Amino acid sequence: MKLLRHGPAGAESPAVLHDDAAFSLTPLTADIDGAFLAGGGIARVRRALTDGSLPLVDLDGQRLGPPVARPSAVVCIGQNYAAHAAESGAQPPALPIVFLKTPNTVVGPFDDVVIPPASTRTDWEVELAVVIGARAWCLPSPADAAGCIAGYTISNDVSERTWQIDLSGGQWSKGKCAPTFNPLGPYLVPADELDPGDLRLGSTVNGEVRQASVTADMIFDVPYLIWHLSQFMALEPGDVVNTGTPEGVAFSGRFPYLSDGDVMTMHVEGLGEQTQTVRRAVRAPSGA
Structure with missing residues (x-):
């Protein structure tokens, strides 16, 4: 499982790569940031991948941002x-x-x-x-x-x-x-x-x-x-x-x-x- 953020700088959307497919994480979170990580976000992504509740997303031609948003340090x-x-x-x-x-x-x-x-x-x-x-x-x-x-x-x-x-x-x-x-x-x-x-x-x-x-x-x-x-x-x-x-x-x-x-x-x-x-x-x- 690989978490990522895609889209224009400052307006990235969260996604995950799993089994050669990309899925949007917007049903779970607005971004991959400290609050998401501290709040059990990775475990929630795994559960959503298991139950198939995440929509597919097309990453072709899209910019990738840093995989975590706005680190404080x-x-x-x-x-x-x-x-x-x-x-x-x-x-x-x-x-x-x-x-x-x-x-x-x-x-x-x-x-x-x-x-x-x-x-x-x-x-x-x-x-x-x-x-x-x-x-x-x-x-x-x-x-x-x-x-x-x-x-x-x-x-x-x-x-x-x-x-x-x-x-x-x-x-x-x-x-x-x-x-x-x-x-x-x-x-x-x-x-x-x-x-x-x-x-x-x-x-x-x-x-x-x-x-x-x-x-x-x-x-x-x-x-x-x-x-x-x-x-x-x-x-x-x-x-x-x-x-x-x-x-x-x-x-x-x-x-x-x-x-x-x-x-x-x-x-x-x-x-x-x-x-x-x-x-x-x-x-x-x-x-x-």
Whole structure:
């Protein structure tokens, strides 16, 4: 079962893919958001699929939006793969590195990524993303994290490295928060249908492989991350946690940074793939 949202940006409709068919979720909910996930929405979808009460929907030619609407927070983990830490010139962290992206970075999985006018070092990062389904606050142990996870999707944690590293003042979020810097999707797969501990993931740029790894190489696994974050912040239903990227980014010095017209593809086993075309923003004329 794969939950998705389709239609124009800001006016998406919820749907589900099941047994090679797409069904509308509008009889059950207006959207796939935190309230839907916290209110037993996934279980209601399963019941509706079993009793055949959902109408078919045609997705041909339709835009796909991010699979969860309006996250209140996008929390990110840095250098969570040892090889990526090494290519960044750092030792593997002893504790998770945490930074934030603004929610308005989140766009659909096939929407364009826009390079800001002043950017010279825009980079890609394929990541397994966790979508929260129940409030996670001061969890007693990593084992308790499972009850707070709604499911998983794909994230591209697009980054501007000059802003992140050279102009950061020690905080990475400056390089992470430009509009369109977090394509998400295409699907939300329920947590009980996927083991996040050993999934292949990777990225290409213009068809050339950039990243290829497995989530088993994470330094901190998903249950630990959700437990750890809950000691410092309350994760709310619908929030997104980006769990870190493997080696193979432009910051390594092995590949050029993104340019206008480049095409990025991100994939995670069991979650499909997403593709974005890179566009450079045109600076507005003075006084516009």
